[in-house]
Amino acid sequence: MSDWKNLLLHGDCLDVIRDLQDILKGKVRLIYIDPPFLSGTDYTLKTRSISTRRSAGELQEEQTYSDKWEGGLDEYLAFMKTRLRAMKPLLRTDGSLWVHLDWHVSHYVKVMLDEIFGYSNFVNEIVWKRTNSPKPQSRGFGSQHDVILLYALDESKFKTNQMYRGHDDKSRKPYSYRDERGCFRLIEIEAQGIQRTEKRKQFEWRGRTAPYLYRRETLDKWWDSGLIYTSKNGRFTKKQYLSDVPGIPVSDIWTDIPPVQGTSAEHTGFLTQKPEALIQRIIESSTEPDDIVADFFVGSGTTAIVAERLNRRWVASDLSEAAIKVTRERLGQIQSSQK
Numbered sequence: 001m002s003d004w005k006n007l008l009l010h011g012d013c014l015d016v017i018r019d020l021q022d023i024l025k026g027k028v029r030l031i032y033i034d035p036p037f038l039s040g041t042d043y044t045l046k047t048r049s050i051s052t053r054r055s056a057g058e059l060q061e062e063q064t065y066s067d068k069w070e071g072g073l074d075e076y077l078a079f080m081k082t083r084l085r086a087m088k089p090l091l092r093t094d095g096s097l098w099v100h101l102d103w104h105v106s107h108y109v110k111v112m113l114d115e116i117f118g119y120s121n122f123v124n125e126i127v128w129k130r131t132n133s134p135k136p137q138s139r140g141f142g143s144q145h146d147v148i149l150l151y152a153l154d155e156s157k158f159k160t161n162q163m164y165r166g167h168d169d170k171s172r173k174p175y176s177y178r179d180e181r182g183c184f185r186l187i188e189i190e191a192q193g194i195q196r197t198e199k200r201k202q203f204e205w206r207g208r209t210a211p212y213l214y215r216r217e218t219l220d221k222w223w224d225s226g227l228i229y230t231s232k233n234g235r236f237t238k239k240q241y242l243s244d245v246p247g248i249p250v251s252d253i254w255t256d257i258p259p260v261q262g263t264s265a266e267h268t269g270f271l272t273q274k275p276e277a278l279i280q281r282i283i284e285s286s287t288e289p290d291d292i293v294a295d296f297f298v299g300s301g302t303t304a305i306v307a308e309r310l311n312r313r314w315v316a317s318d319l320s321e322a323a324i325k326v327t328r329e330r331l332g333q334i335q336s337s338q339k
C-alpha cells in the first residue's frame with residue numbers, strides 16, 4: 001500500500017486504525033471524529049425513490065447504527081478510550097484531534113482526553129449552535145448545542161489559520177464614516193483610560209502633544225497613506241476601512257453554521273449528518289493542501305467530501321454499510337462534477 005492517495009474503509013475503526021498504523025503513523029495532520037454520543041437512539045438513513053408528477057416517491061428507511069449501550073456509560077467510555085488511544089500515534093507532531101460530542105458525554109471524554117493527550121495540549125472547547133428551535137422541556141432547558149473538543153498532539157507545535165465569519169449588521173455599525181475609499185471607523189492612537197498613566201511619554205506630532213500609542217515613523221506612514229483622521233478640535237485618530245477587515249474573527253462559539261436541513265442541497269437523509277461548512281472551517285483552520293485528514297466515524301462522508309474539495313488527502317472509515325454507500329455516492333457526485 002505505498003501508492004495510495006485517499007482511503008475509504010468499511011469496518012470497526014479500531015481494526016482500521018490498527019491496520020493503518022504502518023502507513024499513517026506520524027503522518028496525519030487532522031483527525032476529526034463525530035462518534036456515537038451515548039444518545040440511546042437507533043439511527044437510520046431515510047431516502048426517497050425518484051418522484052414523478054403522479055407520485056411523491058416512496059420513503060425507504062434503513063438502519064445505519066445504534067447508539068444504545070447495554071453496559072451504559074462504562075461500556076461507552078471503554079469503547080472510546082481504546083479508539084482514542086489508537087488514533088493518537090497517527091498524528092503528525094503539529095497535528096490535532098477534534099472530537100464532536102454533545103451534553104451526554106462531552107465532560108467524561110474531556111477528562112479521558114486530558115489523560116491521553118495531556119491537559120496542556122487541550123486547545124479549545126468549541127460550542128456549535130446546531131439548532132435555532134430547541135424543544136420545550138418540562139424540566140431544565142432544551143439543548144441547542146454540540147461540543148467539539150480540540151487537542152493538539154503538541155501545543156507548542158500546533159498552529160491554526162485565523163478564520164473569519166462574514167460581517168453582520170452589528171459589526172458593520174461602527175463603520176459609520178465614509179469617504180471616497182468607502183466606509184470606515186475611527187481607532188484611537190492616543191492612550192486612553194488606564195493606559196494614560198503619568199509615566200507614559202508624550203511627544204509633539206503635527207502640532208499636537210499627546211501620549212501617542214505608536215512611534216512617530218508609524219504615524220507618518222499612516223499620514224502619508226491618508227489613514228489619519230483629524231477631528232474639528234485637532235485630535236488625531238486612525239481610519240480603519242471596512243473593506244480592509246476580512247470579517248469577524250471566529251471564536252469558540254459557532255452560531256453562524258446552520259444544521260443540514262431537509263431542503264438543503266447537501267442533505268442525504270443520514271440522520272446525524274453534519275454540515276459541510278462546519279467541517280470546512282475545521283479543515284481550513286488546521287491543515288494545508290495535500291495534508292492528510294482522517295475521520296474514522298465518517299457517517300454520510302462529510303469529512304471526505306470536504307477534504308476532497310479542499311485538495312486535502314483523506315482517510316475515512318465507518319462500521320455501517322449504509323454509511324459507506326452514501327459516502328461513495330457523494331464522492332461520485334463530486335468526481336462527476338469535476339469532469
Ligand SMILES: C[S@@+](CC[C@H](N)C(=O)[O-])C[C@H]1O[C@@H](n2cnc3c(N)ncnc32)[C@H](O)[C@@H]1O
Binds near residue numbers: 065274299303317
Ligand atoms: C454521528 S455519525 C457520523 C456522522 C458524520 N459526521 C456525518 O456528517 O455524516 C457516527 C458514525 O459512527 C459510525 N460508527 C459507530 N461505531 C463505529 C465503529 N466502531 N467504527 C467505525 N464507525 C463506527 C456509525 O455507523 C455512524 O455512521
